Amino acid sequence: MSFDWEQYLTLAEELSRRSTTPANLEARQRTAISRAYYAAFVSARNYLRDYKKLPIPQTAEAHRDVAQQFRLNAETSNQTIADNLRRLRLYRNQADYTDKFPGLTATTEIVLELSKEVISILESLR
Structure with missing residues (x-):
């Protein structure tokens, strides 16, 4: 059975909302951004x-x-998918490679919405 890549988006949503410490929240949000990107990509x-x-x-x-x-x-x-993938990749690179990420919480929410939009459009194209 093939892996359902859209499950990464579900995981990203869960990760972005559960935390016990600020450091834990940042790690979860950064991971959520990465997984949301891969769900869409x-x-x-x-x-x-x-x-x-x-x-x-x-x-x-x-x-x-x-x-x-x-x-x-x-x-x-198709243009929306291309734009969203470009933005998602930029955010994913920032989450994965930069030491400081101002506006992380807001960006996490944006990324989740962009990823959902890509997946929704793809479903309508099938």
């Missing part, structure tokens, strides 16, 4: 691979290539 990648039959590299370039494939289609829904 892999769902988009799999849509391109499974429904559009496009070859997607299994390298780091896939992150750029997936967003670019949606950017090539002028339809609003």
